[in-house]
Each structure stands twice: as C-alpha cells, then as structure tokens.
C-alpha cells in the first residue's frame with residue numbers, strides 16, 4: 001500500500017449516504033406495449049381458452065409452436081392453424097436454486113423445455129414443472145399442463161400454472 | 167474499390183402511425199418478401215449475409231440482434247445488427263460486397279415507434295448522465311436550441327422552415343406509403359403550438375411504424391437477377407462530438423463529413439451539378455435546410471431562399487424529399503435512412519408513380535440519427 005500515489009482511506013456506507021463520495025445514478029423509464037400481431041395474438045387468445053395452437057407449413061410439413069405466420073426455414077408463409085396437445089415430453093430441465101432476483105431457494109424452481117405432442121419434433125414450450133419431487137425429474141418424463149382457472153387467465157403463457165408429471 | 171455494388175431489390179411494409187395488425191416480425195417478413203420478389207431471389211439460397219439496424223431501447227429487448235434472423239430468412243446465416251441508422255447498415259452491407267467477402271447481402275431496418283410508451287424518456291436516456299440529464303428538460307428542446315442559432319445567424323427564417331413543412335407534407339400526398347400527408351399552408355405551421363421555441367409542433371416529424379428491406383449484390387451477380395439494378399456509387403458516415411456544451415450548433419458538420427466521404431467514393435467533385443435530387447433528413451423542418459447546405463447542395467444560407475422560390479419542389483431545379491420526407495412520411499426511428507434511400511431507388515428506377523421526377527439519374531440520401539445525436543450517413547445512388 002505504500003506504493004499508492006494518493007492518500008487513501010476505507011469507505012463507509014455513510015460516506016455514500018452523506019454524499020461525501022459522489023456517484024451518478026439514473027432510473028430509466030422504458031415502457032412498451034407490443035403489437036402481438038396475427039400469430040402471437042392467436043396463440044395468447046387460445047391460451048386464455050385453455051388450448052395450445054401452432055401453425056403448419058405445407059412445405060416442410062412442420063407444426064410449429066409457438067405459431068408464426070412464416071416458416072423460418074422455408075421462408076414462406078405458413079398455411080394453417082394446428083392445435084397441439086397440452087401433454088409433452090421433457091427435453092431438458094434444471095433445478096434452479098436461485099430466484100430471478102438472486103435470492104437463494106431451498107426448494108428449487110424447475111424450468112423445463114417440453115416437446116409437445118402434435119407439434120413437430122423439437123418444438124414445444126419453455127415452462128416450469130410443478131407438483132413433482134425435484135429429485136424425480138428426468139429427461140423424457142411425460143408431463144401435462146396444469147391450467148389456471150378460466151377466470152384467472154389473462155392471455156399469457158402463465159395461463160398454464162406449470163406442467164406436472166402424467 | 168475493386169467491385170461495384172448495386173441495390174437489386176427493395177421492399178417495405180407500412181407506413182402508419184400505428185400498425186396493430188402486425189407484430190414487428192410479421193411486418194419485417196412482409197417487407198422482406200416484397201424485396202426478395204423484387205430482386206427475384208430466394209434468401210435461403212441466394213443471400214450470403216444479412217445486416218440490420220436496430221437500437222435495443224427502441225425495441226424494448228436487449229441484445230435485439232438475436233431476434234432478427236427468422237423473419238428475413240437468415241437462420242443459420244452470417245448476420246449482424248448495427249446500432250445506428252439503416253444507412254449505416256447499408257454501408258456495412260456495401261463493404262461486405264465490395265471487399266469480395268459476399269456477393270448478395272440483405273439490409274433491414276424498421277420502426278415500431280407506436281409500441282414505445284416512453285419514447286421521450288428513451289431519447290433523454292441518450293443524453294449525458296452528468297452534464298445533461300439532471301436538468302430534466304425534454305430533449306425536443308435541443309432542436310429549439312439549434313434552430314434558434316440558425317435563425318440568429320441568418321441561415322434561414324421561421325417562414326422558410328414552415329415552407330419546408332408545406333412542401334414535404336404536400337409531396338407526401340402523392341406517396342401512398344406516407345403516414346402524414348397533408349394539403350397544408352404555412353399559416354397553421356407557424357401558428358401550431360410551440361414545442362420548444364422557435365420550433366412548432368408541425369415543424370417536427372411525427373413517428374410512424376414500418377419496415378424496409380434492401381437486397382444488395384455485386385454488379386456481376388446483379389446481372390443474373392430480374393430487378394433493375396441501382397448503383398451504390400458512394401457511401402459515407404461521420405459523427406461530431408456528443409457534448410451539448412461544446413458541439414457546433416450551427417452547421418451540421420457530421421453531414422458535411424459524411425457527404426464528403428460519399429462524394430469522394432463516388433468521384434463526385436461538384437455535388438450541385440452532379441446530384442439531380444435529394445432525400446435528406448427533415449426530422450425538424452430547419453434540419454432539411456441545415457443539411458442541404460452541409461451536403462453542399464446549396465450555398466451556405468441559401469437553402470431557405472431556394473425553398474421559398476420553389477427550387478426544392480418536385481418540379482424545381484433541385485427536388486428535395488419528393489417522398490414527403492420524414493415530415494410527410496413519418497419518422498421511422500432507425501429506418502429513416504432506408505426510407506430516404508428507398509425513395510431515391512424508386513425515383514431512379516422510374517417507379518415513383520405520381521411523384522416521379524423528370525430528371526432522376528443521380529440522387530443522394532442523407533440520414534441523421536435524431537436527437538440528441540450528431541450522427542450522419544450519406545449514400546449516392548445512380549441508375
């Protein structure tokens with residue numbers, strides 16, 4: 001420490017509060033309301049009804065979930081709506097012991113990617129698992145959506161409360 | 167430069183003050199589909215690279231470049247996003263092709279301004295956090311400050327600025343894509359509510375939603391496509407200092423530098439004699455006049471008088487913003503530069519319909535990135 005050019009001392013939280021140490025802060029006000037358009041609009045409206053809808057591409061034959069009005073592989077408009085099951089297979093999962101705001105959890109959250117029955121291979125939904133012993137979760141596990149009561153649904157992916165083992 | 171570069175296809179979706187029927191992806195897909203049909207290409211096989219212009223805070227999604235491939239046919243292809251104006255993206259595509267790295271490159275920019283609920287706050291967020299933001303003044307005042315300097319220096323009059331609005335909004339009547347066309351006279355412009363003196367509400371462009379897609383190719387490859395190629399003769403860009411306390415405030419030096427670079431690349435020595443028409447940023451009416459002078463298209467202090475004399479109207483000696491400009495078409499955020507260049511392309515191809523100019527062989531498009539920037543980009547196009 002003797003090599004320091006300038007004299008130095010430890011800083012207390014008080015020094016910041018009293019603004020003896022100066023700093024800059026800013027809280028950005030960034031608010032948005034996105035147009036859902038055709039595909040996302042229909043997807044959310046159907047979730048509110050307790051259904052999961054996708055779109056079919058006649059060229060590559062895929063049923064895509066979530067739906068889109070164009071096929072990103074064929075680069076052409078998709079052709080028709082196709083309902084898929086609210087049942088699927090866990091493609092991958094993790095036991096997450098930190099909450100989104102970094103609070104440590106004793107019981108983990110279980111995010112999972114679920115291939116939905118009726119959708120093309122590798123297409124489905126990113127959601128959470130619930131009503132399951134976290135130690136029992138496995139890739140390949142069959143799961144089904146647990147829907148919120150109709151009155152509580154808002155047209156959001158959280159209209160599905162979670163997926164539980166079949 | 168060894169290889170020449172052509173614009174071989176253009177497409178757009180919009181423009182409208184709101185576009186609730188389409189998501190931004192669906193809007194871009196529509197514009198891209200038109201551009202690819204115009205060029206006669208299949209993006210999945212014919213395009214080697216994709217460049218978009220987007221600003222995360224305009225989108226409301228950080229690392230927005232991750233969201234760009236699907237709607238352009240760019241999945242599993244070289245793709246990058248530039249946080250600048252669409253003309254900066256056009257410059258990147260130009261370099262990809264001129265360097266020989268790629269033969270066909272797609273450029274995209276869009277606006278969903280109607281989806282940003284706090285756009286003034288986002289603009290203010292671009293100001294310096296120490297020297298500017300604590301004053302909590304609406305950023306539109308920066309335009310008032312600059313316009314005041316121009317008036318005081320005798321560069322233009324308030325009436326001349328109003329005439330820019332009249333010209334551009336009337337020009338937009340002939341542009342089916344324009345969102346803010348109006349058969350308007352000078353009086354309502356002058357008497358409109360002040361935003362920040364001497365700027366009135368009607369002297370500022372209103373925002374619009376829309377998407378624009380260009381397809382570029384080297385000139386040899388362009389011959390194989392069905393579209394009418396438009397040559398990118400020169401492109402340039404420049405920034406002044408961001409500091410409000412010490413920037414120029416009178417002349418648009420960023421525009422002068424950007425144009426000098428574009429003219430140098432295009433081997434244009436006498437812009438006034440060699441540029442037939444121009445689409446230049448007019449986000450605020452005085453900006454059109456300030457930019458025309460910086461781009462060396464008029465003598466200093468003459469842009470206002472020429473506007474009053476009708477020289478910058480469609481039938482004048484130097485048509486400026488025949489599309490209606492930002493004042494008539496609407497301000498498209500990061501897509502403003504491509505909107506200006508789109509009109510130049512359509513005019514050069516003779517496809518501008520009711521607003522077609524008689525002489526359109528070489529045109530200039532110039533974009534300013536908006537408040538509070540001193541960021542400019544210019545492109546010279548020829549048929």
Ligand SMILES: [Zn+2]
Nearest residue numbers: 057060071074
């Ligand atoms: Zn397909």
